[in-house]
Amino acid sequence: TQLLEQSPQFLSIQEGENLTVYCNSSSVFSSLQWYRQEPGEGPVLLVTVVTGGEVKKLKRLTFQFGDARKDSSLHITAAQPGDTGLYLCAGAWGNKLVFGAGTILRVKS
Amino acid sequence: DAGVIQSPRHEVTEMGQEVTLRCKPISGHNSLFWYRQTMMRGLELLIYFNNNVPIDDSGMPEDRFSAKMPNASFSTLKIQPSEPRDSAVYFCASRPWAGGNGYGYTFGSGTRLTVV
Numbered sequence: 001t002q003l004l005e006q007s008p009q010f011l012s013i014q015e016g017e018n019l020t021v022y023c024n025s026s027s028v029f030s031s032l033q034w035y036r037q038e039p040g041e042g043p044v045l046l047v048t049v050v051t052g053g054e055v056k057k058l059k060r061l062t063f064q065f066g067d068a069r070k071d072s073s074l075h076i077t078a079a080q081p082g083d084t085g086l087y088l089c090a091g092a093w094g095n096k097l098v099f100g101a102g103t104i105l106r107v108k109s
Numbered sequence: 110d111a112g113v114i115q116s117p118r119h120e121v122t123e124m125g126q127e128v129t130l131r132c133k134p135i136s137g138h139n140s141l142f143w144y145r146q147t148m149m150r151g152l153e154l155l156i157y158f159n160n161n162v163p164i165d166d167s168g169m170p171e172d173r174f175s176a177k178m179p180n181a182s183f184s185t186l187k188i189q190p191s192e193p194r195d196s197a198v199y200f201c202a203s204r205p206w207a208g209g210n211g212y213g214y215t216f217g218s219g220t221r222l223t224v225v
Contacts, residue, residue, distance in 0.1 A: 033213050042200050042216030099152040
Protein backbone atom coordinates (compact mmCIF):
# COMPACT_ATOMS: atom_id res chain seq x y z
CA THR A 1 0.00 0.00 0.00
CA GLN A 2 1.39 3.36 -1.05
CA LEU A 3 1.43 6.09 1.56
CA LEU A 4 0.95 8.54 -1.27
CA GLU A 5 -1.54 7.74 -4.01
CA GLN A 6 -1.03 9.39 -7.36
CA SER A 7 -3.58 9.59 -10.12
CA PRO A 8 -3.82 9.01 -12.93
CA GLN A 9 -1.09 6.41 -13.43
CA PHE A 10 -0.84 7.13 -17.14
CA LEU A 11 -1.82 10.13 -19.19
CA SER A 12 -1.49 10.53 -22.93
CA ILE A 13 -2.58 13.87 -24.36
CA GLN A 14 -2.15 16.09 -27.37
CA GLU A 15 0.14 19.08 -27.40
CA GLY A 16 -1.68 22.17 -26.15
CA GLU A 17 -4.05 20.37 -23.79
CA ASN A 18 -4.23 21.02 -20.07
CA LEU A 19 -3.89 18.33 -17.42
CA THR A 20 -3.90 17.82 -13.67
CA VAL A 21 -2.10 15.17 -11.66
CA TYR A 22 -3.21 14.41 -8.12
CA CYS A 23 -1.33 13.21 -5.06
CA ASN A 24 -3.36 12.10 -2.05
CA SER A 25 -2.67 10.68 1.37
CA SER A 26 -4.38 10.07 4.68
CA SER A 27 -1.25 11.33 6.40
CA VAL A 28 -0.18 14.88 7.07
CA PHE A 29 3.16 15.90 5.64
CA SER A 30 5.38 18.75 6.77
CA SER A 31 6.14 19.44 3.13
CA LEU A 32 5.55 17.93 -0.24
CA GLN A 33 7.77 17.90 -3.28
CA TRP A 34 7.22 17.24 -6.96
CA TYR A 35 9.86 15.67 -9.17
CA ARG A 36 10.10 14.91 -12.86
CA GLN A 37 12.08 11.94 -14.10
CA GLU A 38 13.18 11.18 -17.64
CA PRO A 39 14.26 7.72 -18.85
CA GLY A 40 17.74 6.79 -17.72
CA GLU A 41 18.02 9.66 -15.28
CA GLY A 42 17.25 10.37 -11.66
CA PRO A 43 14.28 12.45 -10.51
CA VAL A 44 14.76 16.20 -10.70
CA LEU A 45 13.11 18.49 -8.17
CA LEU A 46 10.46 20.82 -9.58
CA VAL A 47 9.04 22.42 -6.44
CA THR A 48 8.63 22.15 -2.69
CA VAL A 49 5.41 23.25 -0.98
CA VAL A 50 5.39 23.71 2.76
CA THR A 51 2.35 25.70 3.85
CA GLY A 52 -1.20 24.36 3.70
CA GLY A 53 -3.05 26.04 0.84
CA GLU A 54 0.18 27.17 -0.79
CA VAL A 55 0.20 27.64 -4.55
CA LYS A 56 3.41 27.85 -6.55
CA LYS A 57 3.85 28.49 -10.24
CA LEU A 58 6.72 27.42 -12.44
CA LYS A 59 6.07 28.72 -15.95
CA ARG A 60 3.18 26.56 -17.22
CA LEU A 61 3.15 24.36 -14.11
CA THR A 62 0.99 25.19 -11.08
CA PHE A 63 1.42 23.30 -7.83
CA GLN A 64 -0.99 23.37 -4.93
CA PHE A 65 -0.71 21.98 -1.42
CA GLY A 66 -3.98 21.10 0.27
CA ASP A 67 -5.13 23.09 3.28
CA ALA A 68 -4.72 20.04 5.52
CA ARG A 69 -1.32 19.22 4.01
CA LYS A 70 -2.49 15.75 2.99
CA ASP A 71 -2.79 16.25 -0.73
CA SER A 72 -1.36 18.14 -3.64
CA SER A 73 -1.96 18.72 -7.31
CA LEU A 74 0.12 19.58 -10.33
CA HIS A 75 -1.58 21.38 -13.19
CA ILE A 76 0.10 21.84 -16.56
CA THR A 77 -1.28 24.38 -18.98
CA ALA A 78 -0.81 23.96 -22.72
CA ALA A 79 1.32 20.83 -22.42
CA GLN A 80 4.34 20.49 -24.70
CA PRO A 81 6.13 17.32 -25.89
CA GLY A 82 9.02 18.36 -23.66
CA ASP A 83 6.75 17.85 -20.64
CA THR A 84 6.77 14.11 -21.30
CA GLY A 85 8.11 12.15 -18.36
CA LEU A 86 7.36 10.53 -15.03
CA TYR A 87 5.99 12.93 -12.43
CA LEU A 88 6.51 11.94 -8.81
CA CYS A 89 5.14 13.48 -5.66
CA ALA A 90 7.03 12.93 -2.43
CA GLY A 91 6.01 13.68 1.13
CA ALA A 92 8.48 14.63 3.85
CA TRP A 93 8.34 12.11 6.71
CA GLY A 94 10.88 13.27 9.26
CA ASN A 95 14.08 13.54 7.28
CA LYS A 96 12.85 10.97 4.79
CA LEU A 97 10.95 11.40 1.57
CA VAL A 98 8.20 8.93 0.74
CA PHE A 99 7.40 8.78 -2.95
CA GLY A 100 4.17 8.11 -4.77
CA ALA A 101 4.13 5.59 -7.61
CA GLY A 102 4.20 8.35 -10.19
CA THR A 103 2.23 9.52 -13.20
CA ILE A 104 3.60 8.77 -16.64
CA LEU A 105 2.78 11.67 -18.93
CA ARG A 106 3.10 11.49 -22.68
CA VAL A 107 2.45 14.60 -24.74
CA LYS A 108 2.01 13.94 -28.43
CA SER A 109 2.80 16.56 -31.05
CA ASP B 110 28.78 21.62 -9.52
CA ALA B 111 29.03 18.06 -10.82
CA GLY B 112 25.95 16.90 -8.96
CA VAL B 113 25.60 13.51 -7.31
CA ILE B 114 27.87 11.03 -9.05
CA GLN B 115 27.09 7.33 -9.14
CA SER B 116 29.10 4.47 -10.54
CA PRO B 117 28.82 2.27 -12.39
CA ARG B 118 25.89 3.34 -14.59
CA HIS B 119 25.18 -0.25 -15.53
CA GLU B 120 26.10 -3.49 -13.83
CA VAL B 121 25.33 -7.00 -15.01
CA THR B 122 26.33 -9.77 -12.67
CA GLU B 123 25.64 -13.40 -12.03
CA MET B 124 23.53 -14.58 -9.15
CA GLY B 125 25.62 -15.10 -6.05
CA GLN B 126 28.23 -12.51 -6.91
CA GLU B 127 29.01 -9.48 -4.79
CA VAL B 128 27.97 -6.11 -6.16
CA THR B 129 29.19 -2.72 -4.95
CA LEU B 130 27.52 0.51 -5.97
CA ARG B 131 29.23 3.82 -5.36
CA CYS B 132 28.06 7.36 -4.73
CA LYS B 133 29.71 10.74 -4.35
CA PRO B 134 27.27 13.30 -2.91
CA ILE B 135 27.32 17.01 -3.56
CA SER B 136 29.98 18.73 -1.51
CA GLY B 137 28.47 20.31 1.58
CA HIS B 138 25.38 18.10 1.61
CA ASN B 139 25.14 16.37 4.96
CA SER B 140 22.39 13.85 4.24
CA LEU B 141 22.72 10.95 1.83
CA PHE B 142 20.01 8.54 0.76
CA TRP B 143 19.97 5.26 -1.13
CA TYR B 144 16.80 4.42 -3.06
CA ARG B 145 15.79 1.51 -5.24
CA GLN B 146 13.36 1.90 -8.13
CA THR B 147 11.38 -0.90 -9.78
CA MET B 148 8.27 -0.91 -11.91
CA MET B 149 6.37 -2.87 -9.29
CA ARG B 150 7.33 -0.93 -6.16
CA GLY B 151 8.40 2.48 -7.41
CA LEU B 152 11.03 4.37 -5.43
CA GLU B 153 11.82 2.78 -2.09
CA LEU B 154 14.13 4.26 0.51
CA LEU B 155 16.74 1.74 1.58
CA ILE B 156 18.89 3.69 4.03
CA TYR B 157 19.94 7.22 4.82
CA PHE B 158 22.89 8.88 6.54
CA ASN B 159 23.26 12.19 8.35
CA ASN B 160 26.82 13.44 8.74
CA ASN B 161 28.11 10.02 7.66
CA VAL B 162 26.13 8.20 10.36
CA PRO B 163 23.44 5.69 9.34
CA ILE B 164 20.15 6.92 10.76
CA ASP B 165 17.49 4.64 9.37
CA ASP B 166 18.14 1.36 7.58
CA SER B 167 14.65 -0.04 7.99
CA GLY B 168 14.23 -0.13 4.23
CA MET B 169 17.17 -2.45 3.64
CA PRO B 170 15.47 -5.60 2.40
CA GLU B 171 17.76 -8.24 3.86
CA ASP B 172 21.08 -8.85 5.53
CA ARG B 173 22.51 -9.32 2.07
CA PHE B 174 22.39 -5.53 1.74
CA SER B 175 24.83 -3.26 3.53
CA ALA B 176 25.78 0.40 3.17
CA LYS B 177 28.67 2.47 4.42
CA MET B 178 29.66 6.09 4.40
CA PRO B 179 33.32 6.29 5.48
CA ASN B 180 33.52 10.03 4.83
CA ALA B 181 31.44 12.96 3.69
CA SER B 182 32.27 12.47 0.02
CA PHE B 183 31.73 8.76 -0.51
CA SER B 184 29.19 6.03 0.14
CA THR B 185 28.78 2.44 -0.98
CA LEU B 186 25.86 0.04 -1.19
CA LYS B 187 26.87 -3.60 -1.25
CA ILE B 188 24.81 -6.65 -2.09
CA GLN B 189 26.31 -10.01 -1.18
CA PRO B 190 25.25 -12.45 -2.49
CA SER B 191 23.18 -10.90 -5.26
CA GLU B 192 19.92 -12.45 -6.47
CA PRO B 193 17.84 -11.89 -9.63
CA ARG B 194 15.14 -10.12 -7.58
CA ASP B 195 17.70 -7.43 -6.70
CA SER B 196 17.58 -6.25 -10.31
CA ALA B 197 16.52 -2.62 -10.22
CA VAL B 198 17.80 0.92 -10.64
CA TYR B 199 19.57 2.11 -7.51
CA PHE B 200 19.70 5.83 -6.86
CA CYS B 201 21.78 7.85 -4.50
CA ALA B 202 20.55 11.30 -3.45
CA SER B 203 21.89 14.01 -1.19
CA ARG B 204 20.56 17.16 0.43
CA PRO B 205 21.74 19.79 2.87
CA TRP B 206 20.87 18.95 6.41
CA ALA B 207 19.09 22.00 7.72
CA GLY B 208 16.88 20.33 10.27
CA GLY B 209 13.84 21.03 8.14
CA ASN B 210 12.05 19.73 5.11
CA GLY B 211 12.28 22.63 2.74
CA TYR B 212 15.26 21.29 0.84
CA GLY B 213 14.81 18.99 -2.09
CA TYR B 214 16.94 16.01 -2.86
CA THR B 215 19.47 15.96 -5.68
CA PHE B 216 19.55 12.54 -7.28
CA GLY B 217 22.32 10.87 -9.18
CA SER B 218 21.70 9.24 -12.55
CA GLY B 219 21.40 5.82 -10.96
CA THR B 220 22.97 2.41 -11.38
CA ARG B 221 20.94 -0.09 -13.38
CA LEU B 222 21.66 -3.48 -11.84
CA THR B 223 20.81 -6.70 -13.62
CA VAL B 224 21.40 -9.99 -11.82
CA VAL B 225 21.19 -13.01 -14.09
